Amino acid sequence: MASDQLKSLLSALDASPDNIQLRKLVTQQAVKEKEWLAVEGQAKVLLQLDPNDTESKALLAEAYFHNGAYSAAIIVLEELIASQDQNINYLKLYCQTLLKDGSAGQARDVYQQILAIDPSFKEDALDREFKVSSAPSTETIEQDFAERTLGMQRPSTNFSHVGGMENVKKEIDLKIIKPFLHPELYKAYGKKAGGGILLYGPPGCGKTHIAKATAGQVNANFLTIGINDILDAWLGNSERNLHQIFEIARKNAPCVLFIDEVDALGANRSEMKGSAGRNVINQFLTELDGVDVDNEGVLILAATNSPWHMDPAFKRPGRFDRMIFVSPPDIKARKSIFEIMLAEKPTKDIDVDKLAKKTPEFSGADIQSMIDISIEGKLELAFETGVPQPIETNDLLKACKKMVASTKEWFTKARNYAIYANDSGLYDDVLKYLKINK
Ligand SMILES: Nc1ncnc2c1ncn2[C@@H]1O[C@H](COP(=O)(O)OP(=O)(O)OP(=O)(O)O)[C@@H](O)[C@H]1O
Ligand SMILES: [Mg+2]
Structure with missing residues (x-):
């Protein structure tokens, strides 16, 4: 229930609705009394009067949060954070809202952001939620982020x-x-x-x-x-x-x-x-x-x-x-893709020239699937007979028959851009591939 003080402030506001200072006072009182519906209403009016009023925007987000309007709170908070991305209060409320909204993964990211800004940040409920005993250093977070989330690696291919x-x-x-x-x-x-x-x-x-x-x-x-x-x-x-x-x-x-x-x-x-x-x-x-x-x-x-x-x-x-x-591989390139991909597989008398010839417009990925299909066939057979057999040209050709080259579709679109939007010869190579003369 609103207190008498809030009630009398509200009636004063009825009398002079354009008094912004008074409205701010009402809003503050409502916050103090945790009258979140009132806060929501007042903050909305204040924002209509001044859409750049960040203080009211932050109060609106808080009110939405307490009133259970989590997605609305998220929208407002994202706007606030976009302009002040180091503001711990915004980030904290954002984190809490995401949690309530069921986006735990995202909440965790935000929580780590908070720790990156302020390693000494403590908030019991959030700490418990994320089971953090001591705050990891920014460096640990970043390294972890790099390796796990971004999957940083040291490739062995060249x-x-x-x-x-x-x-x-x-x-x-x-x-x-x-x-x-x-x-x-x-x-x-x-x-x-x-x-x-x-x-x-x-x-x-x-x-x-x-x-x-x-x-x-x-x-x-x-x-x-x-x-x-x-x-x-x-x-x-x-x-x-x-x-x-x-x-x-x-x-x-x-x-x-x-x-x-x-x-x-x-x-x-x-x-x-x-x-x-x-x-x-x-x-x-x-x-x-x-x-x-x-x-x-x-x-x-x-x-x-x-x-x-x-x-x-x-x-x-x-x-x-x-x-x-990066065009689909030509016949010579397909030949070497077959060689590379089959290099460590059990094979017998593979005729790569023939394979390359039979696979026009195939992408590297198509060739990979062709090989995978053949291997699956061989495995099936091996389970039946108990004797593993090497892959042969015919196995691959059989797999090839089941497939359609996947690169065609892209060219139906690219063709139009190459013909009609070829600014300063940007798509000359596409035209060349399609054998279209300019
Ligand atoms: N020239 C090539 N030599 C060897 N392998 C290739 C070649 N081109 C493609 N591959 C193999 O084909 C598969 C698909 O290639 P990749 O993922 O690089 O395609 P992409 O152009 O990045 O495709 P997307 O546009 O879908 O991301 C990979 O397994 C890759 O190893
Ligand atoms: Mg790719």
């Missing part, structure tokens, strides 16, 4: 495990590996190392595979991030996390940072999430070539299936100024 893709290997070597191995030479010519390569093309044709092999080639760590994951998992906090990921890559240099689905950052993407879009893009560009950043030893590769959704700002010099088409 360029010799990549079939074909000669032009891609050459570009990566020139633009990424050489500047990394011989920085002094580049400096001597006054050429700034930096920027990255954007790989694009149909699915399954080796973009991720070659990025990983690049790390193996120079004995570097490999850190991969999917932009969609960042946008999903940390709605409203994407900028901060993007920064953290780049920091982790810098700390673990030499490191290949592979950014997958980079088109998700595209400004002209209609399904762009939330209003964070522009901020996230700007943050990303700052991490790439901002004045204060030092990306020495961080080799940046990105990949997309939809390069036409990329924001043009990414393509400027010093950023992703090289865009490379």
